[in-house]
Amino acid sequence: MxxxxxxxxxxxxxxxxxxxxxxxxxxxxxxxxxxxxxxxxxxxxxxxxxxxxxxxxxxxxxxxxxxxxxxxxxxxxxxxxxxxxxxxxxxxxxxxxxxxxxxxxxxxxxxxxxxxxxxxxxxxxxxxxxxxxxxxxxxxxxxxxxxxxxxTYSCELSGDFDDHLRRLPKKLRQDVRRRLRRADERGLRIDMVEGPEAHGLVPSALPLVVGTTDEHGWPALYDEDTLHALLRAPGALLAVARVADRIAGVFFGFRHDAEVTFLCGGVDYSGLTELSTYVALMYRCLEWGYANGFRRIEWGRDNYRFKERHGLVGxxxxxxxxxxxxxxxxxxxxxxxxxxxxxxxxxxxxxxx
CATH class of the missing domain: 3.40.630 (Aminopeptidase)
Known part of the structure; x- marks a missing residue:
């Protein structure tokens, strides 16, 4: 030093x-x-x-x-x-x-x-x-x-996942549960992967991640080398939404103490309505966070109105x-x-x- x-x-x-x-x-x-x-x-x-x-x-x-x-x-x-x-x-x-x-x-x-x-x-x-x-x-x-x-938006995790859902307004809670059922019925599954398996998914993840930056003429914020570097950070993982062998969405996450931070991600918009991919990713990550004893999740920037509607704190x-x-x-x-x-x-x- x-x-x-x-x-x-x-x-x-x-x-x-x-x-x-x-x-x-x-x-x-x-x-x-x-x-x-x-x-x-x-x-x-x-x-x-x-x-x-x-x-x-x-x-x-x-x-x-x-x-x-x-x-x-x-x-x-x-x-x-x-x-x-x-x-x-x-x-x-x-x-x-x-x-x-x-x-x-x-x-x-x-x-x-x-x-x-x-x-x-x-x-x-x-x-x-x-x-x-x-x-x-x-x-x-x-x-x-x-x-x-x-x-940027965050939420504290208290109680369990069912408690979290019960804290949502009734209409929103019913909609979330309906979307999760529909995603399950249509074969969408959410996996948490890390290490070599996560690195192997980077080529498929990159188009989804940079696809969210087109609005307002933004440049591509990431490349494959940067995504690989993110996955080498201590506590890094990749939340992956899949239908059969197709990658429908990803969140890049990082565990640090009792907190999980999601920095970047994206979904395949061609199947967004059919699969409710974003909602499924978010709530299955929440469910995983509760199940693994985390006390806080940082959800990142943008998509402001959606995050506010789902009770996240800005x-x-x-x-x-x-x-x-x-x-x-x-x-x-x-x-x-x-x-x-x-x-x-x-x-x-x-x-x-």
Whole structure:
């Protein structure tokens, strides 16, 4: 483990520590080590800010498909992708809740040095909860812009699966049970697979996963190499919906402590109505979660109204964007571009556009 700089309660490490204090999957050493092996984001350089046993990765990128997707959706051409990211945009939480302010201070100071060196233009701290965004602002001051980037959904698991269904509104409960019966009758089965079997299904899974990113002109967010890397993360598994030998849907999931996180997935839309594939995948994964003693499931982003209708709890994910300007110009680029981006994405997330 190489420390390249130490200051004000934080260190910049050239390598990921073996032991990391984590609050969720995306803070864990297993996840961060796996993500270091992926190439879907084009990294110029990276490092790990370390404080009080926790780490915050910094990635200087020339391209990130996920960031480009948000730019494309908001028709934003003035921001680009050549930035320092404090945590990958692919990770749904950079930090959950509060965390040491020294991490934000170290990330900000290091990013400004990388920007001064010509490696990037802006610092972007993506996927921050309300509390985490407040910690950033307390630590390093107001950003040039604040964007409601996305919303992710979760549910707590209490009691058993039948209890969960009973907590649904009666009409919805009856519909879910009907769809599950119909899926069973038509031969749809849901399996949890991992290891070599899961890796062997990646070529079939990829078209389903990237097929969900066509809306709003998003680029393909994953490739086969990245999906294989995800399956090498500790606790990784693949929830697979099959009819005979045909793959009808997949969810990529990760077990971490008493929680399961589903990051990405997709279904074959040609059979969606006949098989109720998405509902079957979701509720059979819930049933599996209860049966295996998990206490929480993170369901991921998008499909907002469906997830709300099924009783999932939304968490807003913010991006704070810092400019090397002191203080940030609030009446010019990038502030105007970020304000426009926020307006478009917030309208979409909240169902107003």
């Amino acid at each position: 190489t420390a390249t700089r130490t200051a004000e309660g934080w260190s910049l490490l050239g390598e990921l520590p073996e032991r990391v204090v984590s609050g969720c999957l995306y803070d864990s050493a297993g996840w961060l080590g796996m993500w270091e092996t992926t190439g879907i984001e084009r990294r110029v350089r990276h490092g790990y800010v370390h404080a009080e046993g926790q780490v915050l990765p910094l990635y200087a990128l020339t391209s990130s498909p996920f960031w480009h997707g948000y730019l494309a959706q908001s028709a934003q051409t003035r921001l680009g992708s050549r930035h320092v990211f404090a945590g990958s945009t692919y990770s749904m939480y950079t930090k959950r809740g509060t965390f040491p302010q020294a991490l934000a201070r170290g990330a900000h100071a290091t990013a400004m040095e990388w920007i001064d060196a010509g490696d990037a233009d802006l610092l972007i701290a993506p996927n921050l909860t309300d509390d985490a965004a407040a910690t950033w602002e307390d630590a390093v001051g107001p950003p040039a812009g604040r964007v409601l980037l996305d919303r 968490t807003d994910l913010w991006a704070l964007v810092y400019s090397p300007d002191r203080p940030p110009a609030q009446d010019g680029a990038p502030a105007t571009a970020l304000a426009d981006m926020h307006r478009v994405l917030a309208a979409y997330i909240e169902g107003r556009g």
